[in-house]
Amino acid sequence: MEYLVLALVLLVLLGFVTVRSRRGRVPAGSQPEALRGEGPAGEVGREAGSGEGAPVAAAVVEPTYAGSLSRSRGPFSQLFARIKGQGEVETVTRQVEETLILADVGPALAEAIAGDLRGSLAGGSLDAESVRSALAAELKGRFLDADRTLHLGDQKPGVVLFVGVNGTGKTTTIGKLAAHLAGEGTKVTVAAGDTFRAAATEQVSIWAEQAGVDLVSGQAGADPASVIFDAIDHAGAIGSDVVLCDTAGRLQNKGNLMEELRKIRRVAEKGAGSVSEVLLVIDATTGQNGLAQARAFGEAVAVTGVVLTKLDGSSKGGVALAIESTLGLPVKLVGLGEGLGALKPFDVEAFVDGLLGGMD
Amino acid sequence: MFESLGGRLEGALSRIRGKSRLTQADVDETLAEIRRALLEADVNLAVVDSIAERVAVAAVGAMASPSLTPGQQVVKAVHDELIRVMGQETFRIRYAPVPPTVVLLAGLQGSGKTTAAGKLALHFKNAGRLPMLVAADLQRPGAVLQLQVLGKQIGVPVFSEATDPVQVASRGVAEARRLGRDVVVVDTAGRLAIDEPLMAEMGAINAAIEPDYRFLVIDAMIGQDSVEIARRFDAELAISGVILTKLDGDARGGAALSVKEVVGKSIAFASVGEKLEDFEPFYPDRMASRILGMGDVLSLIERAESSMDQDVAKRGADRLKEGKFDLEDFLDQLRQVRRMGPLKGVLSMLPGVPKELRNQEIDEGEIDRVEAIISSMTPVERRNPAVIDFSRRSRIAVGSGTSPTDVQALLKKFREMNKLMRQIGVGPKSATRKRATSGRKRRKR
Numbered sequence: 001m002e003y004l005v006l007a008l009v010l011l012v013l014l015g016f017v018t019v020r021s022r023r024g025r026v027p028a029g030s031q032p033e034a035l036r037g038e039g040p041a042g043e044v045g046r047e048a049g050s051g052e053g054a055p056v057a058a059a060v061v062e063p064t065y066a067g068s069l070s071r072s073r074g075p076f077s078q079l080f081a082r083i084k085g086q087g088e089v090e091t092v093t094r095q096v097e098e099t100l101i102l103a104d105v106g107p108a109l110a111e112a113i114a115g116d117l118r119g120s121l122a123g124g125s126l127d128a129e130s131v132r133s134a135l136a137a138e139l140k141g142r143f144l145d146a147d148r149t150l151h152l153g154d155q156k157p158g159v160v161l162f163v164g165v166n167g168t169g170k171t172t173t174i175g176k177l178a179a180h181l182a183g184e185g186t187k188v189t190v191a192a193g194d195t196f197r198a199a200a201t202e203q204v205s206i207w208a209e210q211a212g213v214d215l216v217s218g219q220a221g222a223d224p225a226s227v228i229f230d231a232i233d234h235a236g237a238i239g240s241d242v243v244l245c246d247t248a249g250r251l252q253n254k255g256n257l258m259e260e261l262r263k264i265r266r267v268a269e270k271g272a273g274s275v276s277e278v279l280l281v282i283d284a285t286t287g288q289n290g291l292a293q294a295r296a297f298g299e300a301v302a303v304t305g306v307v308l309t310k311l312d313g314s315s316k317g318g319v320a321l322a323i324e325s326t327l328g329l330p331v332k333l334v335g336l337g338e339g340l341g342a343l344k345p346f347d348v349e350a351f352v353d354g355l356l357g358g359m360d
Numbered sequence: 361m362f363e364s365l366g367g368r369l370e371g372a373l374s375r376i377r378g379k380s381r382l383t384q385a386d387v388d389e390t391l392a393e394i395r396r397a398l399l400e401a402d403v404n405l406a407v408v409d410s411i412a413e414r415v416a417v418a419a420v421g422a423m424a425s426p427s428l429t430p431g432q433q434v435v436k437a438v439h440d441e442l443i444r445v446m447g448q449e450t451f452r453i454r455y456a457p458v459p460p461t462v463v464l465l466a467g468l469q470g471s472g473k474t475t476a477a478g479k480l481a482l483h484f485k486n487a488g489r490l491p492m493l494v495a496a497d498l499q500r501p502g503a504v505l506q507l508q509v510l511g512k513q514i515g516v517p518v519f520s521e522a523t524d525p526v527q528v529a530s531r532g533v534a535e536a537r538r539l540g541r542d543v544v545v546v547d548t549a550g551r552l553a554i555d556e557p558l559m560a561e562m563g564a565i566n567a568a569i570e571p572d573y574r575f576l577v578i579d580a581m582i583g584q585d586s587v588e589i590a591r592r593f594d595a596e597l598a599i600s601g602v603i604l605t606k607l608d609g610d611a612r613g614g615a616a617l618s619v620k621e622v623v624g625k626s627i628a629f630a631s632v633g634e635k636l637e638d639f640e641p642f643y644p645d646r647m648a649s650r651i652l653g654m655g656d657v658l659s660l661i662e663r664a665e666s667s668m669d670q671d672v673a674k675r676g677a678d679r680l681k682e683g684k685f686d687l688e689d690f691l692d693q694l695r696q697v698r699r700m701g702p703l704k705g706v707l708s709m710l711p712g713v714p715k716e717l718r719n720q721e722i723d724e725g726e727i728d729r730v731e732a733i734i735s736s737m738t739p740v741e742r743r744n745p746a747v748i749d750f751s752r753r754s755r756i757a758v759g760s761g762t763s764p765t766d767v768q769a770l771l772k773k774f775r776e777m778n779k780l781m782r783q784i785g786v787g788p789k790s791a792t793r794k795r796a797t798s799g800r801k802r803r804k805r
Contacts, residue, residue, distance in 0.1 A: 098405055104583035107399040166606060167470030167579060175501075196634075197475075198509035203502030220509075251609035283470060287402030287583025289611035310469060313552040315585040338499075 074316060075102045076132075077357035085127040092126055093118045096135060103318035103355060106288050109325065113138055136352050142321060143348045146330040148305070150345075153276035157189065157235040158242040159268050162307075163261060163297050164281035166249030169309035169335055171200065173281055174244045175207025176335070176343035181242065182213050189240040191231030192217035193224040193264065196248040204246050210340065214240065224248065224260065225267040232271035243272070252296030265301045279332065281307045284317035294323045308346070309335035316355050391416050394438055401612030401651045404587040407621045415441050439648050446620050446644035451601055451628035456572050459542035460492070462533055464569065465603070466562055466593055467577035469550030472605035474503055476577050476631055477547040478510030479639035480603070483629070484543045485516060492541035494532030495520035496565065499549035507547055514636055517541070525549065525561060530568040546571070553592035563596050573600045575628060578615055580607045586615035587622045594623045601628035604642065608633045616647050672696055680781065687742040687774060691734045694727075703727060732760035733770050745771055 079099045083092060097114035101107055113135075120134050152158035160177075162170045171194065178188045190208045192215060194200035201217045208215040216231035218224075228245045235243045247264060250257035268275050280303045282290050297303050308320050311334050320331050331346040394415055398408045418437035455461045463480065465473045477493055484491040493511050495518055497503035504520045511518035517539070519532040529546050536544040548565060551558035566574065574597045576590060593599055602619055607630045616627045627642040676693045679685045697703070703724065734742065736759030741748050748756070748771065750764075757764045 101399055101405050102584045104402075104585070107396050165581065165609065167472055169470055197506070198513075199502040199506035202505050203500070206501035251606060253610040254608075283581075285468060285583060285585055285589075286581050287611070287614070288400050289402070289581040289609065290583075292610055293581075310552075313468065313585070314554045314588050315583065319583065 074355070074357040075099045076355065080128040080132055080357070083126070083128040083131055085125070087126060089118055089121050089126065092121065092131055096131070100318065103316035104287050104290075104322075105318035106291070106322045109322050113142065132356055136356055139321065139352045139355070140348055142325045143351075144324050144328060144330050146328075148330050148332050148346055150305075150332055151276050152186070152242045153272075153274065155273055156242075157232060157240045157272060158276040159232060159245060159272045159274070160242060160277045160279060161245045161247065161265060161268060161275055161301070162279050162281055163247050163301060163303070164249060165251050165293055166197075168249065168281045168283040168286075169307075170194075170249065170281045171204050171207065171246055172338075173279075173307050173309060173333070173335060173343060174204060174246050175211060176340055177333070178208060178213045178244055179211035179340040180343060182211050186242060187238075187240045188213040189231055189235035189238070189243045190215045191228045191243055191245040193228045193231075193246045194248040195220055195222045195224050195227060200246070200248065214238065225264045228264055229267050229271045232268060236272075242276075252293050252300075258296065258300045261297075261301055277304045277332075278302060279305050279307050280329070281309055282320070282323070284308050284311045284320075285313060285315040286319055288319065288322075290319035291322055291326065294327050294329055298327060298329060303329055305330050305332035307331075307333040307335065311335060311354075312337045312342070317351075318355070320351075387416075387420055390419055390434060394419065394434075397652060398614065398617075401614035401653075402581075402583050402586070402618075403614030403651065404584050404618035404622070406587065407618045410621060411441065411445055411617075414445075435652060439652055442617060442648035442651060443644050446617060446647060447626050448644060449626070450641045450643065451626055453573065455489075455542070459540075460533065460536045460544045461542065461573070462544045462546065462569055462571040463573045463575065464529075464546045464548065464566060464571040464597070465575050465577055466548050466597060466599075467550060468552060468589065469500070471550065471577045471579045472631060473497070473550060473577045474506050474510070474547050476575075476603050476605055476629075476639075477507060477545050478514060478516075479631060479636050480629065481511070481516045481543075481545050482514040482636050483639050484545070485514060489543045490541045491516050491543040491545060492532070492536040492539065493518040494529060494536075494544060494546040496525045496528040496532065497547050497549040498522070498525055498528065503547070503549070510636070526564045526568050529565045533569045553589045559592065559596050562593075566597050573628075575599065575601055575603045576619075576625075577603045577605060578619070579605045579611075580609060580613040580615065581611040582615045587618045590619040590623045590625070594625065599623070599625055601625050603627070603629045603631065605631040607631060608638065612651050612653065613647060614651055616642075616644075617651060669696065683782075685778070685781070687734050687737065687745055688739070690774065691731070691742070694731060694734075698727065729760065729762055729766065730770060733757075733762055733767055736760040745774065 076099055079095055082095070093114045096117060097110045100110035100113060105113070117135055117138050120138065121131065124130060124134075150160070152160070162174055164170050174190060178190055181188050188211070190204060190213055192201040192204045194204070195218055198220075201220065205215050205217060214235070216227065216234050218227035218230070224247060228243075231245065232243050234240075245264075245268065247261065248257075250261065252258065265275060265278065278301050280294060280297045282293060286293070294303065294306065306320060306323060306329050308317050308331050311317050317334075323329055324331060331351075334344050334346050334351070336342045336344060391412065395408055395412060399405065415438050418441045419434045422434045422437035453461070465477055465480075467473050474497065481491040481493050493507055493516055495504040495507040497507075508518045508520070519528070519535050521528055521531065523531075525548060529548075532546060533544050546565070546569065548562065549558070551562065553559065576593045576597075576599045578586060578589065582589070590599070590602070602616075602625060604613065604616055604627045607613060620626055626644075627647070630640055630642045632638045632640060672692050673696060676685070676689050676696075679689045733756060736756045737745075737748070741752060741756070748767075753764045753767045756767050760767075
């Protein structure tokens with residue numbers, strides 16, 4: 001009975017709200033994201049064109065992609081082992097579609113890729129080698145032809161904001177990136193902007209210490225935007241080149257937390273003049289919700305690139321392809337393990353080869 | 361973001377409505393939609409294939425029913441089948457006859473083990489137990505401190521020492537025994553399922569403390585790999601069940617289905633929010649609705665229960681029964697609804713809300729305005745809105761910073777609500793009957 005009351009109240013409210021908007025009065029809250037977001041593509045383009053921004057040179061790429069991605073025999077190497085050269089295009093493409101789904105590419109995209117593959121395989125040879133190379137070409141073609149370098153901004157300090165849902169590895173990524181940049185002679189300040197989760201500040205400070213970089217933190221429960229503002233201010237005073245800003249993990253459907261993130265971005269912009277990069281950290285084990293994450297964070301804070309972490313596990317991170325091809329957000333970095341050096345620039349060739357696995 | 365299965369099926373099935381016989385094409389199309397919905401919910405492909413046949417039998421039966429809404433019938437059949445797969449029993453902890461009951465948590469990095477450990481400990485504490493936490497995650501920087509902070513927040517002691525994970529775990533359990541704590545929750549470092557040395561370490565911890573329960577912690581956003589991960593952890597630990605975290609997100613959580621189908625272990629608990637109390641037993645029926653995108657009315661009811669003032673709610677219900685539900689009561693209830701969080705969130709949990717409404721950006725300011733309008737009325741006006749004439753309406757509009765048209769619109773909606781209540785038979789029986797009869801008379805004339 002109590003719920004009936006609730007339902008009725010909701011009904012009246014909804015009726016009222018919709019009556020109003022039908023009359024053509026756009027509720028104030030209905031269009032903020034679109035207006036606030038600056039196109040991520042535009043930002044990248046501008047940075048790339050300026051020439052002054054210091055793009056991070058490709059980190060030393062050790063043979064880690066293939067190594068990490070083939071630590072477990074992936075579904076594709078199993079598939080290629082099954083393909084014997086006979087059979088019909090239809091069967092092979094259906095198997096490829098299923099394997100793509102298993103790699104978290106998502107049913108819709110897998111279907112589209114399989115459809116295109118059907119065309120390119122028609123009439124040709126159907127041995128494993130040909131299927132593999134046709135598929136590899138198909139997959140590579142679906143990644144963006146985008147600038148994947150990390151821009152630290154044309155003025156000092158540059159600001160890089162790390163955002164994402166809980167537990168994707170934002171703090172760890174910051175630790176690794178800080179170590180990498182410091183190793184290159186870049187002066188780094190880390191802003192401990194996760195003031196929410198218990199001991200998050202300690203976690204990031206241990207990383208900062210290991211990397212030998214400067215850290216600015218606030219009290220637990222402090223306003224994250226103010227911690228980040230202070231860090232930028234401090235970085236400017238001591239002449240840091242870049243501020244890597246940690247933020248608390250937040251699920252993208254929490255309106256108030258996303259609002260907090262918007263504020264963080266605004267405040268960081270105010271402090272530094274501009275935010276050079278907003279990196280969305282996504283866990284490679286994530287399924288189709290990764291798309292929802294990219295969409296929501298993209299709308300809220302104009303994400304400029306994706307960091308795909310935990311790619312050393314058995315998950316293939318296929319959702320990254322879905323994010324690139326449907327939302328146009330380039331993957332910039334990948335996390336391949338726990339070591340300080342296990343953060344690499346994203347490389348399409350290597351990713352696709354790792355995904356498809358070796359031929360056995 | 362994904363259209364609900366119900367919505368999609370309504371489209372696919374609208375053509376067959378009224379047909380006396382189903383064609384194979386109709387059936388195939390329906391099954392393809394079901395399959396895609398499950399895949400988009402991250403149910404593992406192999407699991408989708410293995411339950412497809414059972415679902416097909418159920419679906420075809422439902423499609424054949426002469427219902428006006430075959431789509432909903434099929435969805436219901438699929439829904440029932442998913443519940444059957446996930447099992448209807450709610451997981452229950454049986455405490456060890458000789459305390460302490462030892463619970464071990466394991467999982468990938470970032471799945472939420474440490475937070476789940478804190479929440480689980482609080483769950484035990486609230487159940488009248490004396491829990492203790494053991495911080496055996498010596499890998500991640502800050503993990504021990506995080507657990508200590510959580511322990512302090514919930515008033516549960518935390519054991520830790522800087523030795524090695526196996527030793528911390530066994531000394532922690534021994535310490536709990538010494539202190540007379542009756543439940544021990546052991547947090548461990550996140551590890552990849554394919555990392556053999558670390559999985560072996562997990563096995564060693566397991567052998568050392570012989571836990572009564574071994575829970576795999578996985579997050580609701582996990583993709584196709586859930587099956588492989590569950591299989592590997594199960595092989596190492598013989599897991600007792602799963603704790604599904606981050607269910608307060610908008611992921612469909614198909615992993616719940618996959619894991620149960622493949623390793624036969626149910627979801628024991630669900631972590632449903634940022635607060636430490638946001639932890640509850642797992643309900644398969646709700647999960648089935650969620651995987652199919654049917655909204656989550658039961659969660660809504662629970663949220664209503666926890667944030668509603670029961671007295672106010674009851675008063676509202678009583679007034680409704682008496683047929684005296686006026687704007688004063690409405691205002692009370694409105695404030696209740698608002699306590700449950702942003703209306704958009706509440707709305708997203710209600711099933712059957714049309715997509716346009718669900719996606720509409722709801723301006724909380726509009727609701728402020730509703731509140732303002734009612735607050736600008738005198739008590740007499742609230743009790744009897746009929747007295748509101750032109751001049752009163754203008755006064756209310758000025759007082760609430762709205763226009764007389766807005767006031768009028770609200771009153772109209774309120775009248776409609778009252779009418780609706782009578783139609784669905786709420787309110788004093790006699791009044792309902794009287795109105796119903798008079799209505800019929802009017803129609804006759």
